[in-house]
Amino acid sequence: MSETFCYILDNGAYTAKVGFSNAEPKVVPNCIMKAKSERRRPFIGSQIDECRDASGLYYILPFQKGFLTNWDTQKTIWDFIFSKECCPVNLSETPLIVTEPIFNFSSVQEAMTEIFFEEYECQTLLRINATDLAEYQYRKTHNNECTVVVDSGYSFTYIVPYIKGKKYREGIRRIDVGGKVLTNHMKEILSYRQLNVMEESYVINQAKEDSCFVSQDFMADMEIAKRKGPTNTIVKDYVLPDYTTIRRGFLRDVVRPDEDLEQQTLRLNNERFCIPELLFRPSDVGIPQMGIPEAIINSIEACPEENMESLLENIILYGGNTMFRGFRDRTYNEVRALALDHYDVNVTLGENPVTYAWEGGKMMFRDPEFYSFCLTREEYEEEGRPLAFERFDI
Amino acid sequence: MTTRESGRVKEGEKRRVLDDAARKRRARKAVEALEQDNFHEDPHADLVMSKKVPKFSDSNEKPTRKKKAKSAEYYKMRFRKTFAQLVEEDASYRPEPPNYMSAQVGPSKFPDRHFCAVCGFLSNYTCISCGARYCSVRCLGTHLDTRCLKWTA
Ligand SMILES: [Zn+2]
Numbered sequence: 001m002s003e004t005f006c007y008i009l010d011n012g013a014y015t016a017k018v019g020f021s022n023a024e025p026k027v028v029p030n031c032i033m034k035a036k037s038e039r040r041r042p043f044i045g046s047q048i049d050e051c052r053d054a055s056g057l058y059y060i061l062p063f064q065k066g067f068l069t070n071w072d073t074q075k076t077i078w079d080f081i082f083s084k085e086c087c088p089v090n091l092s093e094t095p096l097i098v099t100e101p102i103f104n105f106s107s108v109q110e111a112m113t114e115i116f117f118e119e120y121e122c123q124t125l126l127r128i129n130a131t132d133l134a135e136y137q138y139r140k141t142h143n144n145e146c147t148v149v150v151d152s153g154y155s156f157t158y159i160v161p162y163i164k165g166k167k168y169r170e171g172i173r174r175i176d177v178g179g180k181v182l183t184n185h186m187k188e189i190l191s192y193r194q195l196n197v198m199e200e201s202y203v204i205n206q207a208k209e210d211s212c213f214v215s216q217d218f219m220a221d222m223e224i225a226k227r228k229g230p231t232n233t234i235v236k237d238y239v240l241p242d243y244t245t246i247r248r249g250f251l252r253d254v255v256r257p258d259e260d261l262e263q264q265t266l267r268l269n270n271e272r273f274c275i276p277e278l279l280f281r282p283s284d285v286g287i288p289q290m291g292i293p294e295a296i297i298n299s300i301e302a303c304p305e306e307n308m309e310s311l312l313e314n315i316i317l318y319g320g321n322t323m324f325r326g327f328r329d330r331t332y333n334e335v336r337a338l339a340l341d342h343y344d345v346n347v348t349l350g351e352n353p354v355t356y357a358w359e360g361g362k363m364m365f366r367d368p369e370f371y372s373f374c375l376t377r378e379e380y381e382e383e384g385r386p387l388a389f390e391r392f393d394i
Numbered sequence: 395m396t397t398r399e400s401g402r403v404k405e406g407e408k409r410r411v412l413d414d415a416a417r418k419r420r421a422r423k424a425v426e427a428l429e430q431d432n433f434h435e436d437p438h439a440d441l442v443m444s445k446k447v448p449k450f451s452d453s454n455e456k457p458t459r460k461k462k463a464k465s466a467e468y469y470k471m472r473f474r475k476t477f478a479q480l481v482e483e484d485a486s487y488r489p490e491p492p493n494y495m496s497a498q499v500g501p502s503k504f505p506d507r508h509f510c511a512v513c514g515f516l517s518n519y520t521c522i523s524c525g526a527r528y529c530s531v532r533c534l535g536t537h538l539d540t541r542c543l544k545w546t547a
């Protein structure tokens with residue numbers, strides 16, 4: 001019954017990372033989008049690439065606050081993902097690894113088990129947290145004892161400590177800031193200051209990815225951004241897509257009015273670093289929570305003291321937000337400043353932060369114990385759901 | 395500052411000040427807005443066909459599937475629970491921490507920073523009427539003209 005490859009679905013709230021363990025993963029928007037310009041049909045997952053004009057896109061997402069709640073939407077997207085159009089699979093022959101959020105609600109867990117065994121006729125199923133896959137990859141490549149996994153995604157940021165490969169639940173911390181909050185905040189301030197972009201989540205999300213960075217010295221960057229003229233090295237213009245000649249916006253230097261290129265632009269100045277700053281200071285926007293580095297220390301302090309050294313030495317970052325320039329350095333510097341001097345601190349940015357957990361699944365499939373982590377269709381049919389709760393540590 | 399203010403604010407609004415409850419409501423609404431998926435209506439809402447997203451249950455698309463696939467609508471009904479219901483259910487299923495609620499990180503030990511509601515730079519002043527922050531006479535002017543008491547939460 002041992003297969004030579006499995007199918008891995010890292011089912012995120014904004015993108016699904018999907019593919020066979022012997023190939024490269026695809027990143028598929030885990031949503032259905034409707035365009036103003038295209039009234040004949042909605043776009044499911046990566047079909048959005050076929051959309052000529054992505055202005056004013058309307059999102060239908062299966063996840064709400066990081067949990068799967070809209071099953072009709074999710075089923076439609078999964079049907080697309082498993083079809084010829086995306087990444088076809090026969091789950092009655094190929095083992096499946098599928099991820100779920102930390103502390104996933106029990107009825108969502110039950111629904112996951114049921115839909116994969118009964119609807120998709122899965123033969124071998126492993127339901128697991130994405131952070132478990134990330135930790136597995138990190139541990140197998142570093143041979144360390146303890147790990148702190150930081151997953152900064154669309155809905156929130158999770159900090160999960162692991163001791164000898166096992167989640168230490170008392171130390172798990174959630175910050176309610178993720179990519180969605182950043183994009184929405186950016187839309188709000190740009191709409192007030194310059195141009196109404198409230199309906200342009202898709203475009204502003206790209207502007208955020210293309211333009212923002214994490215400041216290493218917030219007050220100093222604020223001073224630079226205040227300057228007029230060439231000493232302000234932060235201010236740039238973001239050229240918006242027009243969907244005739246420009247399909248994706250881009251950042252460019254501010255040009256003098258007489259060399260106006262007749263492109264529609266957004267002037268980005270302190271916005272470039274004040275947006276990602278929310279990950280480090282959620283209170284800047286009225287969310288009364290710690291930022292990531294402080295929460296890492298808070299998480300480690302909730303773990304047994306004898307593990308503190310190893311935890312501080314093995315902090316791994318992944319998820320879309322960790323790709324902002326300067327994210328790792330700022331995290332390292334702040335954790336370093338908050339930790340006791342006699343401890344070493346190591347902070348690693350996952351190679352390919354978006355697919356880091358997916359790659360962990362690929363490695364886990366090769367574990368000699370892999371099949372003992374899974375639930376088979378026969379076991380499910382005999383012992384049903386209680387066994388699923390027992391076996392999967394979600 | 396006072397002359398500027400009285401020059402801009404209409405007589406009737408002059409002494410209007412948002413009370414604490416209204417300020418808190420505004421602040422809460424602002425945080426809630428950061429959670430929204432869309433700020434506009436479904437552009438296809440008026441189309442009958444768009445109510446149903448195309449199905450992939452076309453049987454020759456999936457030759458390996460023996461039984462007839464259930465519709466997306468079936469699973470919507472089968473697993474129908476709102477986020478609030480799920481949180482409530484979890485509180486009784488997993489009453490002892492650690493759980494979803496207990497994992498939420500606490501407040502920062504660092505003092506809050508204040509930013510101008512208009513330009514986003516650091517602010518030292520608070521609007522008397524609504525409690526919004528501003529950094530300069532110029533930004534206060536913009537604030538009074540555009541937001542302040544202009545929209546009621
Ligand atoms: Zn200002």
Ligand SMILES: [Zn+2]
Pocket residue numbers: 521522523524525526537538541542543
């Ligand atoms: Zn005001």
